[in-house]
Amino acid sequence: MHTAPPPKKALNKWLINYPSEVGNYGHLLLEQKQSVDTEIIDAMIQYFESAHLDARECFHKLARISLHPDNDEIGCIGQYPVALPLKTRKGLFGEVMSGMFTEAYKFIGEHEWVIPVFLFRNHEDAGQYIYTLNRDPDRKREVLGRKGDDFIAIVVDQEGNVNRFIAGEAKWRGSWTKSVLDTVMLGPKSGPEGEKVHNNKGVWHEVNRALAVPLGLEQLHTILHECEPDKYASVIASLDRILAHRNPDPVERTDLILLAGGPAKKRKKATSLIPWKDVPFEYEAGRDLQIVEMIIEDGDDVINTIYGGLWAKVAADASI
DNA sequence: CGCTAACGCAAAGACCTCTA
DNA sequence: TAGAGGTCTTTGCGTTAGCG
Secondary structure (H helix, E strand, O other), X not given: OOOOOOOHHHHHHHEEEEEEEEOOEEEEEEEXXXXXXXXXXXXXXXXXXXXXXXXXXXXXXXXXXXXXXXXXXXXXXXXXXXXXXXXXXXXXXXXXXXXXXXXXXXXXXXXXXXXXXXXXXXXXXXXXXXXXXXXXOOOOOOOOOOOOOOEEEEEEOOOOOEEEEEEEEEEEEEEEOHHHHHHHHHOOEXXXXXXXXXXXXXXXXXXXXXXXXXXXXXXXXHHHHHHOOOOOHHHHHHHHHHHOOOOXXXXXXXXXXXXXXXXXXXXXXXXXXXXXXXXXXXXXXXXXXXXXXXXXXXXXXXXXXXXXXXXXXXXXXXXX
């Protein structure tokens, strides 16, 4: 289960925030104030360990890796998520940051978002990769990204009913130029030479046609049922009613889009990629929409430093 | 009928070219 | 000439068609 509070102090030191709100559209621009230092990294690591803990236990169990951190047998080679390639880490990074921002900042509607657990254990390909790597250290390969909804948080009312959830789509790019943005949001260009157009297979399309009740809620239900049936009894019961085929309980959906990565070379401070003064015209779903843009320098280093540091302390302490 | 080569698709970085 | 835009390349999976 995910238990660490969002590292608000470290976020505040690291990032400056420009929030805005129009109707049911919220926009939050986060920009680097300073490069990361050990204080910020340490705080991030604590949160990331909490976010990945459930999946780590799952995958290590699957691969029969000893849970003792001082195990330096072959089993230690493929630890989750340290052993994953950079591209995969970027995907995970976006999801964890989605969760962290959801918990740390005011989003559209000012709801109290709860993240009982991150759904990384459903990242089947990562599980397979860790399993294989532990039996054959040469089997390094790419890991497929996660399909579908990236991350889920819920709102729980006084009676313990789930009445709203937020589903996030996170994208990482090294340099957010206009053409990169268009390709991500509207899809890659295709068509005959000279008259190529965006093919509408981008994030807007995905968000517009997203399910009212996504698979992530089912996955969340499954994990809670398995790991914390008592603590989350009312939430589990509520999710059951929401997921029912016949006469399901209603639930509201908030869409979250996180664009994270490096700035374009000519970017001016405090400028956003997506307009914030009005709901973007490409958004057709009509639900609550929250967009977060996170613009940082040296993103690759930050990601590698965080992921390189996960559970490193535990291992170091154990070997003393 | 099952295997395999070939093609298609996707993500993301590298690389090339055009322009203010 | 730096930077943006666009295309190419790389890596790997999925699907399909052809062949023994």
